Amino acid sequence: MLSSALGYTLMEAIRRIGLAGTDLARAQASTIRLKLLKVGAVITRNPRRIRFMLPEAYPYKDLFLAVAWRIATR
Numbered sequence: 001m002l003s004s005a006l007g008y009t010l011m012e013a014i015r016r017i018g019l020a021g022t023d024l025a026r027a028q029a030s031t032i033r034l035k036l037l038k039v040g041a042v043i044t045r046n047p048r049r050i051r052f053m054l055p056e057a058y059p060y061k062d063l064f065l066a067v068a069w070r071i072a073t074r
Helices: 002-018 029-037 061-073
Strands: 042-045 050-053
Touching: 002 029, 002 061, 029 061, 050 061
Parallel strands: none
Antiparallel strands: 042 050
16 A cells, blocks of 8 residues: 555656646646656666666657656756
8 A cells, every 4th residue: 555655646746746837747647657657768877877768769758858857856
């Protein structure tokens, strides 16, 4: 139950903070999951930064980066 509550809270934070003012601001959780979270990416981490390497053909790349930036700077 705790993991379900955490997932719900995370999805609401993504919708409220990251997707405000975008086409997906009122999207269902399944749509957000399919378009933003289920992405084949390479994540590398070093002491100074975390890097996401997204595929070139990913159509929501700019939206993903904007959402990540909004959440990271909040």
